[in-house]
Amino acid sequence: MLDIVIIGGGPIGLTCGLAAQKAGLSFVILEKGTLVNSLYNYPSTMTFFSTSEKLEIGGYPFATTHVKPNRADALEYYRRVALSNELPLRLFEEVLTVDLIDGAEHNTNAYRVVTTKGIYEAKRIIIATGFYDIAVNLDIPGEELPKVKHYYQDPHFYTLQKVVVVGASNSSVDVALETYRKGAEVTMVVRDGQISNRVKYWVRPDISNRIEEGSIKAYFNSNLKAIREHEVDIETPDGIITIANDFVMAMTGYKPNFNFLKKVGIKLSEDGKYIPQYNPETMETNLPGIYLAGVVCGGMDTHLWFIENSRVHAEMILGDILSK
Structure with missing residues (x-):
């Protein structure tokens, strides 16, 4: 024994x-x-x-x-x-x-x-x-689709793709910046009103500047509501919007x-x-x-x-x- x-x-x-x-x-x-x-x-x-x-x-x-x-x-x-x-x-x-x-x-x-x-x-x-x-699920329609990823390895895979990144933590910000720099069209969906205070101090200014200049689109105080093969629905303060989408990176923890x-x-x-x-x-x-x-x-x-x-x-x- x-x-x-x-x-x-x-x-x-x-x-x-x-x-x-x-x-x-x-x-x-x-x-x-x-x-x-x-x-x-x-x-x-x-x-x-x-x-x-x-x-x-x-x-x-x-x-x-x-x-x-x-x-x-x-x-x-x-x-x-x-x-x-x-x-x-x-x-x-x-x-x-x-x-x-x-x-x-x-x-x-x-x-x-x-x-x-x-x-x-x-x-x-x-x-x-x-x-x-074990990833924390979104619990929304379409989350089971193959294009939804809870784990992320390399940004090259997302070149020229329309990518939605859910979250505003370190992992979310890294995914957004890295895929953007490999040629992806990136949209962030953030539940709160700002990027998380836990984001690495040397990265936070980078993501803030990319959002401010419009290189990365960000919807704050918003939630992803549904995922379909070629589009997603986002609940924003101004109502539901639908955008074209190839991949969802659910960095939800x-x-x-x-x-x-x-x-x-x-x-x-x-x-x-x-x-x-x-x-x-x-x-x-x-x-x-x-x-x-x-x-x-x-x-x-x-x-x-x-x-x-x-x-x-x-x-x-x-x-x-x-x-x-």
């Missing part, structure tokens, strides 16, 4: 693995996709808001020539850390169930983890599954896998924020021996936890495990 099963092979899952390794505990890291799967699915041109030292894990320096590291820098760094430490990774192995072992009591912390490739038994479970795998948390038995708040129940001093949930780490702790508030401020979760969790 393992001491720990870590579910999630992102930066925080790796951090937990490094802490477990340092403590001399037996463990395995299960990841349903590739190594740091969420980062891999970031846009190819993505630049982090944080500096490299704030993204470091396990005390290993993150060296880069860029002031702000990009996606390629991060993939290289986390892969090198994982491989050089020979972390026991099981990639492309999705967790299906986490249950108490038959006959065990909760206070014995004996759990069976069933995956798409095998079965593991462990005394403790750490869930560090992030939030980037992402959310943790709440169904998985509930299936495991972790209690979630009933206020619509779905904040999981855990002890903020130990990160242990309502289920003894099952811990949470990283962004998943914030429920729908995915701006609460980041790599830089949730790295400490690993130390808190391992400290609690070792104390018992």
